[in-house]
Amino acid sequence: xxxxxxxxxxxxxxxxxxxxxxxxxxDAFSTQGYRGATLDQIAExxxxxxxxxxxxxxxxxxxxxALLDRLLDTWLEPLxxxxxxxxxxxxxxxxxxxxxxxxxxxxxxxxxFAGEVLAGAPRIADxxxxxxxxLMEEKAAVIRGWSEAGLIAPVxxxxxxxxxxxxxxxxxxxxxxxxxxxxxxxGAHFPAAEAHLVHLxxxxxxxxxxxxx
Amino acid sequence: xxxxxxxxxxxxxxxxxxxxxxxxxxDAFSTQGYRGATLDQIAExxxxxxxxxxxxxxxxxxxxxALLDRLLDTWLEPLxxxxxxxxxxxxxxxxxxxxxxxxxxxxxxxxxFAGEVLAGAPRIADxxxxxxxxLMEEKAAVIRGWSEAGLIAPVxxxxxxxxxxxxxxxxxxxxxxxxxxxxxxxGAHFPAAEAHLVHLxxxxxxxxxxxxx
DNA sequence: TGGTCTTATGACCAAACGGTCAAAAACGGA
DNA sequence: TCCGTTTTTGACCGTTTGGTCATAAGACCA
Numbered sequence: 001x002x003x004x005x006x007x008x009x010x011x012x013x014x015x016x017x018x019x020x021x022x023x024x025x026x027d028a029f030s031t032q033g034y035r036g037a038t039l040d041q042i043a044e045x046x047x048x049x050x051x052x053x054x055x056x057x058x059x060x061x062x063x064x065x066a067l068l069d070r071l072l073d074t075w076l077e078p079l080x081x082x083x084x085x086x087x088x089x090x091x092x093x094x095x096x097x098x099x100x101x102x103x104x105x106x107x108x109x110x111x112x113f114a115g116e117v118l119a120g121a122p123r124i125a126d127x128x129x130x131x132x133x134x135l136m137e138e139k140a141a142v143i144r145g146w147s148e149a150g151l152i153a154p155v156x157x158x159x160x161x162x163x164x165x166x167x168x169x170x171x172x173x174x175x176x177x178x179x180x181x182x183x184x185x186x187g188a189h190f191p192a193a194e195a196h197l198v199h200l201x202x203x204x205x206x207x208x209x210x211x212x213x
Numbered sequence: 214x215x216x217x218x219x220x221x222x223x224x225x226x227x228x229x230x231x232x233x234x235x236x237x238x239x240d241a242f243s244t245q246g247y248r249g250a251t252l253d254q255i256a257e258x259x260x261x262x263x264x265x266x267x268x269x270x271x272x273x274x275x276x277x278x279a280l281l282d283r284l285l286d287t288w289l290e291p292l293x294x295x296x297x298x299x300x301x302x303x304x305x306x307x308x309x310x311x312x313x314x315x316x317x318x319x320x321x322x323x324x325x326f327a328g329e330v331l332a333g334a335p336r337i338a339d340x341x342x343x344x345x346x347x348l349m350e351e352k353a354a355v356i357r358g359w360s361e362a363g364l365i366a367p368v369x370x371x372x373x374x375x376x377x378x379x380x381x382x383x384x385x386x387x388x389x390x391x392x393x394x395x396x397x398x399x400g401a402h403f404p405a406a407e408a409h410l411v412h413l414x415x416x417x418x419x420x421x422x423x424x425x426x
Numbered sequence: 427t428g429g430t431c432t433t434a435t436g437a438c439c440a441a442a443c444g445g446t447c448a449a450a451a452a453c454g455g456a
Numbered sequence: 457t458c459c460g461t462t463t464t465t466g467a468c469c470g471t472t473t474g475g476t477c478a479t480a481a482g483a484c485c486a
Contacts, residue, residue, distance in 0.1 A: 013433070013483085031332055035249035039474060051476080052434050060474065111331055114386070118324055118331070119244055121389040128393035136394050153416075158395060159402075159409035166383030167376045173327070174379070176334040180341035181349050182371060189372075196372035203366075203416040226453085226463070252444060264446080265464050273444065 017056055020046040022070070025063045030108040033115050034064055061123075068116065068124055071109050076132065078102060079161070082139050088146040089205060096164055096201050097194060103172035104190050110172035136161065152205040160204065167197055230269055233259040235283070238276045243324040246332070247277055281329065281337055284322050289345065291315060292374070295352050301359040302418060309377055309414050310407060316385035317403050323385035349374065365418040373417070380410055 010018070024045035028037035039060055043053040057063045078098035082091050103110050121128055140157035147154050171178065171193055182189050223231070237258035241250035252273055256266040270276045291311035295304050316323050329337055353370035360367050384391065384406055395402050 011432075011483090017433090033246040033249060033328070033332065036246060036332070038472080040472085049435055050474085051436085054475065055433070058475095115246075115328070115331055117387050117390045118328055119246070119249075119389075121393065125389070125393060128390055132390075133394045155412070156405055156409045159406055160413075162383060162387075162391065162406075163380045163409070163413055166379040166387070170375060170379030174330050174375075176332075176338070177330045177341055177345075178375065180334065180338060181346045192369055193372055193375075196369045196376070199368070200373075200376055200413070200417045203419070204413045206416070224453095224462075230463090251442080253442085262465060263444085264466085267445065268463070271445095 014056070017046070017048065017052075021048070021053060021056055021063065022067060026067055026108050026112060029064060029067065030111040030115065034060075034119070065123065067112060071113060072124070072127055072131075074106075075102075075109070075113065076135055079135060079139055082142065084142045084145075088143075088151045089202065092143075092152070092160075092164075092205055093198055093202060096168065096197050099164060099168040100171065100190070100194055100197060103168050103170075104187055107172035107175060110169050114169065114173040150207060153207050155205060160201075163204075164201065167200070227269070230259070230261065230265075234261070234266060234269055234276065235280060239280055239321050239325060242277060242280065243321040243328065246328050247273075278336065280325060284326060285337070285340055285344075287319075288315075288322070288326065289348055292348060292352055295355065297355045297358075301356075301364045302415065305356070305365070305373075305377075305418055306411055306415060309381065309410050312377060312381040313384065313403070313407055313410060316381050316383075317400055320385035320388060323382050327382065327386040363420060366420050368418060373414075376417075377414065380413070 021042065024042045025037070027045060028042050037060075039050055039053060042063070043050045046053065057066070078095055081098065082095050086094075116122075116124055117128075136158070140161065143152070143155070143157035143160065146152045147157070171190065178189065179185065234255065237255045238250070240258060241255050250273075252263055252266060255276070256263045259266065270279070291308055294311065295308050299307075329335075330341075334341055349371070353374065356365070356368070356370035356373065359365045360370070384403070391402065392398065
């Protein structure tokens with residue numbers, strides 16, 4: 001019999017405990033990294049004994065993997081939603097705003113992902129080179145099309161997307177630094193951040209006016 | 214007698230071994246985090262036995278602290294160099310370029326810092342709330358002055374600097390992701406990144422032309 | 427109520443960890 | 457060459473870590 005967490009027909013207890021474990025593990029991994037988090041710590045936070053935890057997940061690695069699986073599904077949604085048929089400026093601005101809100105609403109997930117990439121992406125290199133890259137190419141082509149049609153300024157689509165990722169995720173990943181500098185608590189700086197980022201990227205893609213270039 | 218590494222008059226051997234240890238530790242900590250890196254691993258990479266390593270540094274924590282001390286000194290240099298008397302656009306663009314080049318030339322340092330902040334900045338919270346915050350306020354005031362004088366567009370100086378940090382450091386911290394997507398090796402994408410970032414921030418701070426807003 | 431499958435636990439294990447210590451080896455100035 | 461200092465090492469230690477296992481307790485349905 002395989003692991004309880006991976007059953008086809010999970011029982012109520014399996015569903016509840018699996019959720020509790022993943023929630024506790026997300027806390028642990030996102031703040032302390034893979035090696036820094038311990039099974040004892042996760043088990044205690046989830047309200048289980050360690051052997052009981054290992055009844056639901058076969059190993060530490062399997063918990064981590066399960067978290068990343070969930071994460072990547074939802075992580076790319078904002079970019080997926082970028083509509084090739086929509087208004088270019090509105091689409092890109094909308095993407096920036098959606099991405100920033102994910103940083104605000106899912107900072108632990110952002111940090112989990114950041115930590116994994118920071119470490120060289122040992123456990124998700126395949127998915128970065130696969131689905132993520134494919135989606136990136138698809139949307140980059142859309143943006144390049146807008147560029148070439150003169151609907152937005154000439155920009156390098158890949159690096160534009162990198163900048164959007166960087167600038168938005170920064171508010172989750174570097175939260176400790178931002179709080180230390182601004183002195184704000186509980187995401188009070190997000191409205192200003194959103195206004196700034198919309199300004200930043202709106203100007204970046206605004207088509208050059210007549211007479212320039 | 215205090216630790217060999219902290220002597221006032223270090224011997225040649227002390228200097229050499231201390232360097233070797235810090236170099237090995239930078240590799241280890243930047244890719245695996247504080248808990249992930251082990252003394253055995255650092256010792257081996259530095260070509261020493263573990264007790265020998267602990268002859269130079271009293272503890273794992275002391276090595277980590279020494280790395281952060283060095284790092285923070287040089288890390289803020291690009292921002293410090295932002296000249297209040299210079300041309301605003303040139304100063305900000307210069308800052309972007311310098312910061313990006315630090316990501317290119319010191320990616321391990323960038324990742325060490327990122328990992329520390331990601332974990333909640335437990336060991337550098339004081340220096341973030343202190344010297345870093347002070348420098349930030351100083352330069353933010355400069356940028357605000359430029360804004361109010363109409364020399365650059367109205368921008369939130371703090372968030373502008375956050376965006377510059379985020380967008381430039383991204384190329385070091387998320388290198389694994391960028392390589393996985395672009396397929397480039399050895400920093401071949403840096404010229405394009407520099408062109409893009411200069412474009413991005415030049416437009417962000419360009420004063421509004423007559424007739425707009 | 428009985429029986430079966432699921433869930434939980436205490437005791438335990440080997441390996442890895444950060445760190446200590448006494449003693450040996452190497453260094454370097456007189 | 458001598459001798460005090462610096463440097464290096466092997467052996468060792470207590471703790472923590474991820475993980476196992478046999479067994480007990482609990483849930484659920486007939």
